[in-house]
Amino acid sequence: MALRGKRVARVEINAIGDVFHELWKGNPHQIPNISPTNIQNCQTHHGEVGTVGSILAWNYFHDRKDRVSKTLIHDINEEDKLITFHVTEGDVLELYKDFVVHLHVDTKGSRHIVTWTVEYEKLSPDIPDPDTLMEFYTNLTKDIEAHHTK
Numbered sequence: 001m002a003l004r005g006k007r008v009a010r011v012e013i014n015a016i017g018d019v020f021h022e023l024w025k026g027n028p029h030q031i032p033n034i035s036p037t038n039i040q041n042c043q044t045h046h047g048e049v050g051t052v053g054s055i056l057a058w059n060y061f062h063d064r065k066d067r068v069s070k071t072l073i074h075d076i077n078e079e080d081k082l083i084t085f086h087v088t089e090g091d092v093l094e095l096y097k098d099f100v101v102h103l104h105v106d107t108k109g110s111r112h113i114v115t116w117t118v119e120y121e122k123l124s125p126d127i128p129d130p131d132t133l134m135e136f137y138t139n140l141t142k143d144i145e146a147h148h149t150k
Helices: 017-026 027-033 133-148
Strands: 004-013 039-046 055-062 065-077 081-089 096-109 111-124
Touching: 004 133, 017 027, 017 081, 017 096, 017 111, 017 133, 027 039, 027 133, 055 096, 055 133, 111 133
Parallel strands: none
Antiparallel strands: 004 111, 039 055, 055 065, 065 081, 081 096, 096 111
16 A cells, blocks of 8 residues: 555636635635635734745644644645645644645636645555545535635
């Protein structure tokens, strides 16, 4: 069984993709208000929101447990509407040596597709793949879409 892996989840949304991208890039602290059952808190731990090198501290609810995470914004590509988060601390690192999340918003005409790509390295072969986290990201996306299409 391979220790390194990659998972992808795609969600077509009715909300405008630019709004979704801007929320994650420049206003992630608003996500707890939009999806409080998934994200309870987001604070800037270091740097300035919306800039590469900033660190966000998250409190979230996953697999029926309260969780914490710190993510470094590793890359922001405005042209492609892509943000890369690297998990630097938190519960997920109890299972994975490395965990990187790429959030991409693709707009083609009236279609808007949010793609979550997770690249990870397990600490041991018996660790499960992060499939429940992919479900978490999908549910979070649907909450944000519902909020923006009201």
